[in-house]
Amino acid sequence: MHIPDNFLSTPVWLTLDGVAAPAVLWVSRRARKELDEARIPLLGVLGAFVFAAQMVNFPVGVGTSAHLLGGALLTAILGPAPAALAMTAIIATQAFVFQDGGVLALGANVFNMALAGVLAAWLPLRLFAGRRSVGLFLAGFFSVMMSAGLALAELTFSGIQMPSKLLALSVGLFAVGAIVEGTITLAVARAIERLNPRWTGAPVHQGSRVWAGITFAAVLVVVLGLFAASSAPDGVMRIGQWADLHARPVLAAPMADYSLPLGPLWLRRSAAALLGLCLVGGSAAAASYFLLRRRSS
Amino acid sequence: MHHVVVEQWSRRHSFVHQRDARAKLLVALALLAALATSPASPVTAVPFALLVAVGIVAARLPLVSMLKKAAVVLPFSMLFGAVEWVAGQPLAGAALLVKSYISALTVLLLVASTPQPALLRGMESLGAPRLLVLMAQTLYRYLFVISEQAQHMRLAAVCRQGSAHRSQRRAFHAAAGALAILFARSYVRAEGIHRAMAARGFAGEFHSLRPPRFTRMDAVFAGVGSAVAVLAHLLVSHA
Amino acid sequence: MTPLIEVRGLRYRYDDGTEALRGVDLTVYPGETVVLLGANGSGKTTLLLHLNGLLQGEGSVRVCGMDVSPPTLRDVRSKVGMVFQDADEQLFMPTVLEDVAFGPLNQGFPPDEAAARARAALAHVGLGDIEHRAPYHLSAGEKRRAALAGVLAMEPEILILDEPTTYLDPPAQRSLVKLLVNLPQAKVVATHDVRFAAALATRALFFDKGQVAREGSLSEIVELFRWDWDA
Ligand SMILES: Nc1ncnc2c1ncn2[C@@H]1O[C@H](COP(=O)(O)OP(=O)(O)OP(=O)(O)O)[C@@H](O)[C@H]1O
Ligand SMILES: [Mg+2]
Numbered sequence: 001m002h003i004p005d006n007f008l009s010t011p012v013w014l015t016l017d018g019v020a021a022p023a024v025l026w027v028s029r030r031a032r033k034e035l036d037e038a039r040i041p042l043l044g045v046l047g048a049f050v051f052a053a054q055m056v057n058f059p060v061g062v063g064t065s066a067h068l069l070g071g072a073l074l075t076a077i078l079g080p081a082p083a084a085l086a087m088t089a090i091i092a093t094q095a096f097v098f099q100d101g102g103v104l105a106l107g108a109n110v111f112n113m114a115l116a117g118v119l120a121a122w123l124p125l126r127l128f129a130g131r132r133s134v135g136l137f138l139a140g141f142f143s144v145m146m147s148a149g150l151a152l153a154e155l156t157f158s159g160i161q162m163p164s165k166l167l168a169l170s171v172g173l174f175a176v177g178a179i180v181e182g183t184i185t186l187a188v189a190r191a192i193e194r195l196n197p198r199w200t201g202a203p204v205h206q207g208s209r210v211w212a213g214i215t216f217a218a219v220l221v222v223v224l225g226l227f228a229a230s231s232a233p234d235g236v237m238r239i240g241q242w243a244d245l246h247a248r249p250v251l252a253a254p255m256a257d258y259s260l261p262l263g264p265l266w267l268r269r270s271a272a273a274l275l276g277l278c279l280v281g282g283s284a285a286a287a288s289y290f291l292l293r294r295r296s297s
Numbered sequence: 298m299h300h301v302v303v304e305q306w307s308r309r310h311s312f313v314h315q316r317d318a319r320a321k322l323l324v325a326l327a328l329l330a331a332l333a334t335s336p337a338s339p340v341t342a343v344p345f346a347l348l349v350a351v352g353i354v355a356a357r358l359p360l361v362s363m364l365k366k367a368a369v370v371l372p373f374s375m376l377f378g379a380v381e382w383v384a385g386q387p388l389a390g391a392a393l394l395v396k397s398y399i400s401a402l403t404v405l406l407l408v409a410s411t412p413q414p415a416l417l418r419g420m421e422s423l424g425a426p427r428l429l430v431l432m433a434q435t436l437y438r439y440l441f442v443i444s445e446q447a448q449h450m451r452l453a454a455v456c457r458q459g460s461a462h463r464s465q466r467r468a469f470h471a472a473a474g475a476l477a478i479l480f481a482r483s484y485v486r487a488e489g490i491h492r493a494m495a496a497r498g499f500a501g502e503f504h505s506l507r508p509p510r511f512t513r514m515d516a517v518f519a520g521v522g523s524a525v526a527v528l529a530h531l532l533v534s535h536a
Numbered sequence: 537m538t539p540l541i542e543v544r545g546l547r548y549r550y551d552d553g554t555e556a557l558r559g560v561d562l563t564v565y566p567g568e569t570v571v572l573l574g575a576n577g578s579g580k581t582t583l584l585l586h587l588n589g590l591l592q593g594e595g596s597v598r599v600c601g602m603d604v605s606p607p608t609l610r611d612v613r614s615k616v617g618m619v620f621q622d623a624d625e626q627l628f629m630p631t632v633l634e635d636v637a638f639g640p641l642n643q644g645f646p647p648d649e650a651a652a653r654a655r656a657a658l659a660h661v662g663l664g665d666i667e668h669r670a671p672y673h674l675s676a677g678e679k680r681r682a683a684l685a686g687v688l689a690m691e692p693e694i695l696i697l698d699e700p701t702t703y704l705d706p707p708a709q710r711s712l713v714k715l716l717v718n719l720p721q722a723k724v725v726a727t728h729d730v731r732f733a734a735a736l737a738t739r740a741l742f743f744d745k746g747q748v749a750r751e752g753s754l755s756e757i758v759e760l761f762r763w764d765w766d767a
Contacts, residue, residue, distance in 0.1 A: 004370045005332075005333060005397055005400035005401070006332070006392075006396040006397045007397065010333065024429065025426055028426035028427075028428045028429050029426075032428050037500070038491050039491075040428075040431065040501075042488075042491075043432045043435070044431065044438070045439050045443070045484075045486055045487040045490065046487070047433075048438075048443045048483070049443055049479060049480060051444060052444040053479060055448065056447060056450065056451060056454075056479070057451075057472065058469055058473075059465050059468045059472070068476065085428060086432060089429055089432040089433040089436050090436065096404060096407070097299075097300050097408060097413070097437070098300065098369070099370060099401040100369065102397070102404075103329055103400075103404050104329050104330060104333055104400075155377075160381065161380070161381065161384035161385075161386065163380075163383060166383075188477060191473045191474050191477035192477045192480050194477070195478075195480075199480070199484060304670070412668075412670075417630070434630050437630070438628060438670075438671070486624075486625060489620070489622060489625035490625050492585075492590055492620070492625070493618075493628065495613075496588055497639035497642060497687070497690065498613045498614060498639055498643055499642055500642070504650075505634075505641070505647070506633070506634060506637055506641070506647045506651050507648065507651070
């Protein structure tokens, strides 16, 4: 799900560009350290492979077909940092060459699919290192759930008003898409392993299981939260109002003057929403940082 | 295919094609940001649409084909435009539709007037990480080769499907097998590429040729282009 | 005269256990063009890959008096230029000029010097006017020449060519022959194309199952193994 330009409000795309840019820099430094020099061309070629793979249709019941999205498969093959970088290259190419996804929204799309999506794919692979099939399926499932969920959240925060029924419908569709991606990822990875078991060998034992577990729990909360939000939007709204009510005095307190204008409602809402997003994203990033650092020591 | 046509356009000659990639990137970003921060009304897009149209004409690109190509965003935009409309904000929906289309057209103008290598090199000198640029470069280079292979495979699959009725399950696994083979070919190709790189002395470090010079004309283009974008923004925000 | 290439008792086994080379000897002197003939899978490519250290097997490989081993790889690779069978793998950079300059840049030349060498090499192979084109739009003949330019820009003393006529039409083959006979370097060429070989070879080797079955003049080898259509 590539968000085009003009769908996100300015604070949303600007913040996500600001978050994604240093994150990509960091990921590329990490990937460079991790990668054997012989695998450098592989990253680009596999990026082209993911593009081409999208031309191959998988039948998924009653006359419909789907195609591989690829984030989880790349993670299983390359490991998290190189996969995130490869996904970034893919998303940027889609935005510039194919006008699929916006340029200002590049940060958002990279954050959703290349950073959060790959992280969500990596965690189950790490946690279910012993049960590869489960790990592969969950990797596909959570990468899509995470990316689509974040995209939906960002659009909502940007003031795109979605009737609650439609919201529920789209989350349902995401879930179906996520199951399909999980199934395709599993089938393709298995087929590749049959050709040559060394090809899908991203080292899955790197990093601490504890941190992986904690981060994975955060991912679960986000995904479950998405389901909750879509099935009971009123509840979420009420939480939002409650937070607004209680957060306002806290924010304004140090400034003595209570009537200090905090800007129009949309600004406050999106600021609060963004803060939440950044907190979730930030803690996920911090967790994965420790997770990965443990591995190199 | 989309990228083949755009690639051919990008190798034409015009005043716009001659400008440095960094200058064009800057102007495109200024236009995109100016449009994105303008009020949400379809009228907002008018001056920006005119600017992009002027750019297309100056770059001697085919206007109608460009307009058609940029329409790839429309399905997505229409969906959300409709959502807004249902939610009782038809004007916001229309603005979404028009603005996202103009933005796509702006990006298309950028890539249709700048060859991919020059664009990537421009991005690198504006701070994009080296490894990322290399990957995007390799990706683009082998996109042509590997998607051709995928097309052959798809053709072969279509031919086979004509002869035998297979169960969904078998068809699904056949598709997985096809992708595995496509993967294997990509993998072997990557090894071949690395071998060719090593044969010419590659030892892990990439060195590049000097980027082209940023001329005074490029600076003027970047300055005037961004100023016009800001003016357009001011015009629509205060009208 | 000291040989440029000296291979003694070379054996190589791939990871999967295939014995690709089973004791190969080869000596190449300056100015020679040695043609390798032999069936598919007889080990020609595997031998060529040893000549600039892309594979390292048992036995000895010496190039310009240096033992081919990790410490000498850098020097060996600037003495031995290798043109691969699949030009698409060799031309990986986004423009022809950048691709041809890739070798000189790795040799440590500053960017301007590397660009100058690349332009000279391109002019030499007759591609002076396509330096900003992307490699994937070139014809097969142009790709082959560009790949050759990429190697010539490094000014090697030995040229290795693996099936250089693949995908080339007869006029392109002819112009490749013209180009190659005028190059001063010693050459080792693996090919199945006898007419092409005849135009270049000073000597021929026949490979069979990872060994050199016979060495001699091209006509002898072709006669002996009936390695031609109408032979
Ligand atoms: N990467 C590899 N892994 C395993 N076996 C290989 C590999 N490459 C080649 N071989 C095997 O090694 C043997 C020699 O192969 P090689 O490519 O050197 O032959 P060749 O003479 O160049 O053949 P051709 O004329 O078809 O190019 C063959 O049996 C081949 O199957
Ligand atoms: Mg061979």
